[in-house]
Amino acid sequence: MRYSRLLPRSAAPLAALALPLALAGPSGAASGISVSTSGANVSVVTGACAQNNGSWGTASLLGAQQTSFAQGRQVALSGTTVSQSAAWAAVAPGTYTVMVRCSNGVSAGSQVVNVSATPTTPARAATPTPSRGVAGGLGGATRDYGTLTLGVGAALVGSAVIAGAWFLRRRPRSYRRY
Template identity: 85%
Template sequence: MRYIRVLPRSAAPLAAVALPLALAGPAAAAAGISVSTSGTNVTVVTSACALNNGSWGTASLLGSGQTSFAQGRQVALTGTTTSQSAAWAGVTPGTYTVTVQCSNGVSAGSQVVNVSAATTPTPTRVATAAPSRGVAGGLGGATRDYGTLTLGVGAGLVGSAVIAGAWFLRRRPGPYRRY
């Protein structure tokens, strides 16, 4: 019977150090805030706050001349034990600081965000003609007509694969053949 050593001796101490670090990774990433913008909407997400007296906490959007949490546009956090969020709509373009304060008085963090002007899409005219060949299949429903050269090369590759496979299976040694 053969025995195979799974880990070399030098890898055991490395594994003993790496395992606690790997398990502690998500807990370290949970603190802080994440701010995103979409047009004139600003959203902040955190997982650092806990429910205290029926409230998760408050987020504040501070403009250029505002220096304290109370001066900004404040929104109550909503969410669950794993994720809390707040959002502001119709924010004018400019640079802002988003600050989150949990209901127990601890700051979850702050981040600077740049809001750019919202772009309005130009209206396009959509023709609603019936499809001539039924439902389009394939990747993502995209259709593309290939030329005869592309189809010929593809058929040649498939044909050569079939011939090579038959040749390989034919050359396999059978029970009646000797080496």
Template identity: 85%
Template sequence: MRYSRVLSRSAAPLAAVALPLVLAGPSAAVAGISVSTTGTNVSVVTSACAQNNGSWGTASLLGSGQTSFTQGRQVALSGTTVSQSAAWSAVAPGTYTVTVRCSNGVSAGTQSVIVSAAAATPTRAATPSPSRGVAGGLGGSARDYGTLTLGAGAALVGSAVIAGAWFLRRRPKPHRRY
């Protein structure tokens, strides 16, 4: 007699493993910075910094000839755990470099921008390589998940693997007639 499996029964362990992976969300990533201009106003937005001693960090607007972070016009970042920002007003037309340094001393990114009185055109410069992974998510956005969230996701994946192995061990064995 031939033993045949039911597909739905063998697909259950796969579903038990795949579901936590789908629900776990994106991995931790550095988001970098996004610089925009409106007329003579320049603004920068990031989600890469964490608050440290009441400060998110500092952004610096460097003009031509300025090479270090401290030489530029510095503004403290303000915002929330999701997004931090800084802005400069009355910026003279020209090419500038915006650099963001988080309160822990890590650079969140660097980007060049062209300011003109009529219209502003942001241009991308070399951004630093991510130190904790690749920026992911929808539309290039990323969210940095904390240790508790990642631990909960790992626990779900681990329990799904154990449940799948237990399910496979309890399958009925084929009966043989001699």
């Protein structure tokens, strides 16, 4: 009796490696920005910029009549390789556009934000840089993975590598007849 394989010999290890990588979530640099407001304070967080000559880049807050990056209220980005941020205090109510330009001249993105006259959350002391970033916004805006998440991801990748090696080491036993 002859047995046929449903998948080619190299397809199963590739599938075993692809599953943990698909479940691992974002791993590269995030593109785009995440903007939030708290009363008259506006903050922006990005992970798209790299440090160049000691600078991460600049963020600009543009009012309704302003059309270019240079016309807005500019603030230098500060942060780490994972997350860069900037903030503006005492922003008058209205609609604004927040733009972020990295130090290499590349735009990290822009987003429109509405500042209301009354705060929607309890007032906090304004800080120029949020200590933990913004916990909302676009997907991939925060990257604060805990120990459990990293452990589960490492276990999935490790088991995929072991399963792939085991599958490749198996040899068909052609001398067995049924």
